[in-house]
Amino acid sequence: MRDSSAAAAERPRQDPLIVIEDLRISFGKNETEAPVLDDLSLHVGRGEFVALVGPSGCGKSTVLNAIAGLIDARAGGKLRVGGRPVDAILPGIGYMFQSHGLLPWRTVVRNIEIGLELKGMPRALRRGKALDLLRKVGLAGYENRYPAELSGGMRQRAGLARTLATDPEVLLMDEPFGALDAQTKLLVQDSFLEFWEQDRRTVLLVTHDLDEALCMADRILVMSGRPGRIVREYDVPFDRPRHIVALRASPQYGRLWRQIWNDLRPGSDSPRGAAK
Ligand SMILES: Nc1ncnc2c1ncn2[C@@H]1O[C@H](COP(=O)(O)OP(=O)(O)OP(=O)(O)O)[C@@H](O)[C@H]1O
Numbered sequence: 448m449r450d451s452s453a454a455a456a457e458r459p460r461q462d463p464l465i466v467i468e469d470l471r472i473s474f475g476k477n478e479t480e481a482p483v484l485d486d487l488s489l490h491v492g493r494g495e496f497v498a499l500v501g502p503s504g505c506g507k508s509t510v511l512n513a514i515a516g517l518i519d520a521r522a523g524g525k526l527r528v529g530g531r532p533v534d535a536i537l538p539g540i541g542y543m544f545q546s547h548g549l550l551p552w553r554t555v556v557r558n559i560e561i562g563l564e565l566k567g568m569p570r571a572l573r574r575g576k577a578l579d580l581l582r583k584v585g586l587a588g589y590e591n592r593y594p595a596e597l598s599g600g601m602r603q604r605a606g607l608a609r610t611l612a613t614d615p616e617v618l619l620m621d622e623p624f625g626a627l628d629a630q631t632k633l634l635v636q637d638s639f640l641e642f643w644e645q646d647r648r649t650v651l652l653v654t655h656d657l658d659e660a661l662c663m664a665d666r667i668l669v670m671s672g673r674p675g676r677i678v679r680e681y682d683v684p685f686d687r688p689r690h691i692v693a694l695r696a697s698p699q700y701g702r703l704w705r706q707i708w709n710d711l712r713p714g715s716d717s718p719r720g721a722a723k
Pocket residue numbers: 474475483501502503504505506507508509510
């Protein structure tokens with residue numbers, strides 16, 4: 448594990464795709480409310496998988512929303528994606544939530560085609576691309592089903608395929624597997640991991656699930672309570688491809704898990720010494 452100081456989170460990375468420096472975000476009229484984020488800095492490298500963890504309400508989703516351009520973050524600090532300041536909703540960003548967001552009246556394949564349709568891609572081309580993505584997420588053969596005919600895990604995989612259809616450069620994921628039962632979650636995480644290890648797209652994942660963060664990410668950033676900022680950074684040292692069940696059984700995994708868990712405990716200020 449590399450050093451885990453907050454300063455490390457702020458250190459420029461090779462080829463950073465997302466750069467946030469000293470971000471401050473307040474809501475309310477004229478931004479008069481106490482800030483949700485203050486002095487928050489982070490970098491995500493191109494092709495890197497970073498997980499963001501922190502106590503409930505510390506502003507994790509706000510960070511993703513700011514990166515996507517869904518909220519105006521220009522008032523305080525610096526926020527750039529691919530070198531460009533974020534001053535509008537960015538087209539190269541895919542955003543995946545806990546809810547799959549599929550339209551119930553469209554078949555799976557037609558759901559996946561939505562973004563391509565909006566871009567004006569000819570029907571045959573978009574159909575080919577959608578079918579290819581369905582195969583990659585393990586849903587070949589389900590293209591003509593409706594969302595209601597799929598299991599929760601399959602819907603989430605279809606949602607992933609839909610998010611990927613427009614080839615976003617960055618994938619923002621906000622508790623994407625949070626609504627799934629434990630067993631389905633493990634299966635979907637495993638298949639997503641396998642997909643990502645071949646795809647290597649830039650991902651920023653918000654999660655409350657430390658196992659998810661540890662199994663998937665290259666780095667884990669830990670946020671403080673409100674106002675949120677990055678207080679710790681961990682390199683996740685496990686080789687890829689990773690196999691979730693085997694990984695969880697390793698002692699090194701357990702140590703890192705406890706260390707991050709200690710960071711997240713209320714009132715924790717210097718948690719590193721607590722790791723066994
Ligand atoms: N558009 C908004 N307008 C006003 N307040 C907002 C807005 N978006 C977020 N907030 C507030 O910002 C704070 C942080 O919210 P956010 O959803 O970013 O936290 P979070 O860390 O993702 O929470 P959780 O882990 O519980 O999902 C909350 O108090 C929330 O009410």
